[in-house]
Amino acid sequence: MGAKERFDLTGKTALVTGGSRGIGKGIAVALAEHGADVAIVYHSATPQAQQVADAIKKLGRKAWIFQQDLAKTTELHALADKVWAEAGKVDVLVNNAGIAYLERFNQIPYEHWRHTMAVNLDAPFFLSQRFAERMIAAGIRGRIINLSSKNGFVAEAGLAHYNATKGGLELLTQSLAIELGVHGITVNTIAPGCIETEIGGEFDIDVDKFLKYYYEHVPLEHRFGKVEECVGAVIYLASSAGSYTTGQHIIMDGGVLAEQVPRMQFMKPYSNTIKQGKQP
Numbered sequence: 001m002g003a004k005e006r007f008d009l010t011g012k013t014a015l016v017t018g019g020s021r022g023i024g025k026g027i028a029v030a031l032a033e034h035g036a037d038v039a040i041v042y043h044s045a046t047p048q049a050q051q052v053a054d055a056i057k058k059l060g061r062k063a064w065i066f067q068q069d070l071a072k073t074t075e076l077h078a079l080a081d082k083v084w085a086e087a088g089k090v091d092v093l094v095n096n097a098g099i100a101y102l103e104r105f106n107q108i109p110y111e112h113w114r115h116t117m118a119v120n121l122d123a124p125f126f127l128s129q130r131f132a133e134r135m136i137a138a139g140i141r142g143r144i145i146n147l148s149s150k151n152g153f154v155a156e157a158g159l160a161h162y163n164a165t166k167g168g169l170e171l172l173t174q175s176l177a178i179e180l181g182v183h184g185i186t187v188n189t190i191a192p193g194c195i196e197t198e199i200g201g202e203f204d205i206d207v208d209k210f211l212k213y214y215y216e217h218v219p220l221e222h223r224f225g226k227v228e229e230c231v232g233a234v235i236y237l238a239s240s241a242g243s244y245t246t247g248q249h250i251i252m253d254g255g256v257l258a259e260q261v262p263r264m265q266f267m268k269p270y271s272n273t274i275k276q277g278k279q280p
């Protein structure tokens, strides 16, 4: 297999939830750039969903859009059946849609807890359940890729519900990986740190102070990540390059989780001179 074929998705059909904007949009277009036909599920923004479909078609690929509130979890098996019927099959399922509320643990209302659970954890579960069933019946060695977060590994204050869903998604991913492995279906997560999208845009915080603090604590160039910096991992997991990778997570957080206590900022200014110690 040549270098190009390793990442080629020609003949594959992918479904991306929350594909009308942000990371999901980037993933949908990147999958098409690598040869896949792509269906997207969107919540309500039909013009934006249509724009993504147009971009996919411009690349010479087939595109479908499906309007669905993923919080309506009892409708999701039927959604999967509808997508399968219209697209013919799904080889790659990307559970990308997600939401977050920022509020203190003791102030989380029932509705926000349930809504976060429904979109971030229930929807990936029920969609994976139905699509896996269909992939197995069709003999498709499919791929399931779940959008987790660095918050699936380390908690962030004000996001107890979000953290819980992403931590749950990590273990759900491992559970599916070990049960679906026998069918040749891989299940993995990608776990971004802060990426420039609209999520969290309505959080009630002092944005300038937060950004200053956050940037200080990102080892890689003190910045947010960009959507295009998330999509390569999805292409890897969806293509034959990732065919022996399952039950794993790929964290892309600019090194945030790699650091314990940021002692470096209390040291003297950076010097590029290597101290000459005694050679062994």
Ligand SMILES: NC(=O)c1ccc[n+]([C@@H]2O[C@H](COP(=O)([O-])OP(=O)(O)OC[C@H]3O[C@@H](n4cnc5c(N)ncnc54)[C@H](O)[C@@H]3O)[C@@H](O)[C@H]2O)c1
Binding pocket: 017, 018, 019, 020, 021, 022, 023, 024, 041, 042, 043, 044, 068, 069, 070, 071, 096, 097, 098, 099, 119, 147, 148, 149, 150, 191, 192, 193, 194, 195, 196, 197, 198, 199, 200
């Ligand atoms: N941007 C980040 O910093 C970041 C960091 C870590 C993880 N993530 C995760 O990446 C994924 C994508 O996030 P994003 O930053 O692109 O966010 P975004 O808010 O830009 O996009 C989220 C998408 O999910 C869809 N969605 C939300 N609720 C829905 C519902 N009930 N039904 C159908 N669709 C629904 C939205 O319509 C939208 O298309 C999410 O799972 C998020 O938790 C994002």
